[in-house]
Every structure is written in structure tokens, then in C-alpha cells.
Amino acid sequence: MTRSSTSRRWALRACAAGAVLALGAGSAMANNWPDKPITLVVPYTAGGPTDVVARLIAVPMGQSLGQTVLVENTVGAGGTIAPARVAKSKNDGYTILIHHMGMATAPALYKKLPYDPLKDFEYIGQVLDVPMTLLSRKDFPASNFKELQDYVKKNQDKVSLANAGIGAVSQLCGMLFMHQMGVKLTTVPYKGAGPAMNDLMGGQVDLLCDQTTQTVPVIKDGKRAKVFGVTTSERLSSLPEIPTLNEQGLKGFDVKVWHGMYAPKGTPKDVVDKINKALNVALKDDNVKKRIAELSSDLVSPEKATPEGLRKHLEAEVARWDKVIKAAGVTAE
Structure with missing residues (x-):
């Protein structure tokens, strides 16, 4: 047997031994995890x-x-x-x-x-x-979705749309809303959904599309904001009285x-x-x-x-x- 073949054999053995040790270490970590x-x-x-x-x-x-x-x-x-x-x-x-x-x-x-x-x-x-809902400040001029559509189309340069920041789902939902409505509103990005909701309830911004984990308490309270619809294709069993945006005219609007x-x-x-x-x-x-x-x-x-x-x-x-x-x-x- 040549020296080179012997070296290759020892190298293969070393690799195999290393693999066994690594496998053993990984198994040990998994067995003790979490500590x-x-x-x-x-x-x-x-x-x-x-x-x-x-x-x-x-x-x-x-x-x-x-x-x-x-x-x-x-x-x-x-x-x-x-x-x-x-x-x-x-x-x-x-x-x-x-x-x-x-x-x-x-x-x-x-x-x-x-x-x-x-x-x-x-x-x-x-x-x-998590479904989403479209809300407005409590004193927003519109009282239902048809009135909202009319008002937004006539006053788009005056209407502000809040979101939880660039890349947040509230931004995406809001952009899809504007796209299907054919309007361009003033978007106001916040550092999170909490601050955006606080300013909506405080009357500093007009509209917000956000997740039910954030909006349901506000909707059920009924005093701090208005709700115009849910973003899913079907109504929610927990909020059956609130129509979908899809059934109110925004065909195919479905964001969950x-x-x-x-x-x-x-x-x-x-x-x-x-x-x-x-x-x-x-x-x-x-x-x-x-x-x-x-x-x-x-x-x-x-x-x-x-x-x-x-x-x-x-x-x-x-x-x-x-x-x-x-x-x-x-x-x-």
C-alpha cells in the first residue's frame, strides 16, 4: 500500500469519526434541550x-x-x-x-x-x-360604507390613512383599499399598530385597516371609532352584523x-x-x-x-x- 493511499484512508476515517462526534453532540443537545x-x-x-x-x-x-x-x-x-x-x-x-x-x-x-x-x-x-377590519375616527363624516366611498372619492386629498409602518399588514391592506377604490390618500406610517390605533381614536387620523386582535375591543366598545367592514370573503361569526368589504362593492377583497x-x-x-x-x-x-x-x-x-x-x-x-x-x-x- 502506498503512502498516499494510507493517508487517504486515515483522512476518511477522521472525517467519519468527526461526523459521528457531531451527530452525537447534536443528539446530546436535543436530549438536554431546553436547559x-x-x-x-x-x-x-x-x-x-x-x-x-x-x-x-x-x-x-x-x-x-x-x-x-x-x-x-x-x-x-x-x-x-x-x-x-x-x-x-x-x-x-x-x-x-x-x-x-x-x-x-x-x-x-x-x-x-x-x-x-x-x-x-x-x-x-x-x-x-386573523381577519382585518376597516375603521375610522368616531367623528368621521361617513356613517356607512357607501357614504365612505363617496366621501373618500370627493375628498381624497383631505383623507388620511394610518398604518403600523412600512411593510406592516395594515399598510398592505390600506394600499389594496386605495387601489380598488381608485384613490390616493395621505398615508401616515406609525411605529406599530398600537400608536396608530391610539391616534385614530384620538381623532388625529381618519382611517385605519388593522387586525381584529387590535380592533375588536374598539368595535365592541362602539364609542371610540366607526367600523365599515371586514376584509374576509365571509362575515365573521363573532361580528355577524358587520358586512364584508367584498359584499359592499370591493369585489375580491380578501385579506386574512x-x-x-x-x-x-x-x-x-x-x-x-x-x-x-x-x-x-x-x-x-x-x-x-x-x-x-x-x-x-x-x-x-x-x-x-x-x-x-x-x-x-x-x-x-x-x-x-x-x-x-x-x-x-x-x-x-
Whole structure:
């Protein structure tokens, strides 16, 4: 046997030994995981719709995992800073992300996105679907959707439309509303849904399209804002008296905000499976189900609350919103 062949054989043995050690280390980590708190990163401000969902499921998830799940709000750049942070985090399962449909719209909205939603993450599972509603300040001149249409078309240069910031679903919903109405309103971006809602109720802005997790308490109060319709194709069982925008003339208007949970690419499958199991425990929690129903939202089916369910949905949504956003002419730097 030649010296070169002997060297190659020793090199192959070394590689094999290294692979076994790496596999063993990964298995050991998965077996001991978690042995410290997990951070659940939210791309938006505290008190906003996604934050409400995160804090609601964090408690039962933590109980299931035997460790605290800490909610961290990492805001900015239209919700793209948080995914970028998680994508670059250590892939040990201790830093995970909850994000809404912004994961699917960001590739079309931003020219230079610091991460790839389809390549830089491991999928944990879908969480819930959230309808949206169109609201106005309580003293807005219109009292129903027909009056709103007439007023907006005649006074578009005077009407302001709030959103939770560039890239937020409220911005996308508002842009689609303007596109289908054939008007251009003065858009007012905020640093989160909470501040936008506060200014709407305070009368500083005219209109806002936002998620039911944020708007249902205001709608049921009936004194702080007016509601003109829901964004889904069918009426909500919790708000049956409120017609859809579709049935009132905006044909095909259907926006439902879905949420998913992600981990950095390369997170061990055993760890992802443990997080997924904890997520599914949380989705069956009685308090979670009660609170989500109160917010007129829908927890996803067990089939959707899986890595494969989220992967397929994200791929389909990226393709869908790419066409919608480009047709609407919505872009961000």
C-alpha cells in the first residue's frame, strides 16, 4: 500500500469519526434541550396584534417545554429587522421568530432584503389566521360604507390613512383599499399598530385597516371609532352584523393575516420537533382558545401547525403576494 493511499484512508476515517462526534453532540443537545429560557422574537411593538398573539401562546409553550419563553420586541424597517436577527442567530433553538404574512410580502416589497424567507429558516408551524377590519375616527363624516366611498372619492386629498409602518399588514391592506377604490390618500406610517390605533381614536387620523386582535375591543366598545367592514370573503361569526368589504362593492377583497413560527436554518430537527409540540400544546390550551375566539381570530388546524404545513403555505403566499404587490405598485426601500 502506498503512502498516499494510507493517508487517504486515515483522512476518511477522521472525517467519519468527526461526523459521528457531531451527530452525537447534536443528539446530546436535543436530549438536554431546553436547559435555559427561549426567546420568541416579535417584529413589532408591544401591544400590537402579533405581540398579543406571541404573549398569549408563550406561557403554555413555556410550561410545556419546562422553560420560560421570553417575548422580545425587535422593531424597525417594516418588520424586517427581527427576521434578519433570528436568521443570523445561533441555530440552537433558543432564539425563534413569530411573524405574520409579512414573511411572504417582504421579498416583493423590499429591493434589498437581508434574509430569504424560503432559505434562511426552519419552519415550526402556522399559528392562527386573523381577519382585518376597516375603521375610522368616531367623528368621521361617513356613517356607512357607501357614504365612505363617496366621501373618500370627493375628498381624497383631505383623507388620511394610518398604518403600523412600512411593510406592516395594515399598510398592505390600506394600499389594496386605495387601489380598488381608485384613490390616493395621505398615508401616515406609525411605529406599530398600537400608536396608530391610539391616534385614530384620538381623532388625529381618519382611517385605519388593522387586525381584529387590535380592533375588536374598539368595535365592541362602539364609542371610540366607526367600523365599515371586514376584509374576509365571509362575515365573521363573532361580528355577524358587520358586512364584508367584498359584499359592499370591493369585489375580491380578501385579506386574512396568518402567523407562523420559525427557527434559524440548521436548527436540529429534534429541537424543531420539540418546539412544534409545545406550539400545538399551546393551541389546545383552553385560555388560548377562549382569548383567540374573543379576538375574532381562528387557530389553525393541526395539519397547518406543522413544519410542512407552514412551508407549503409560505411558498404559496410568496408567489401570491408578489403578483398583488407589483400590480398595486407598492414598494419600500
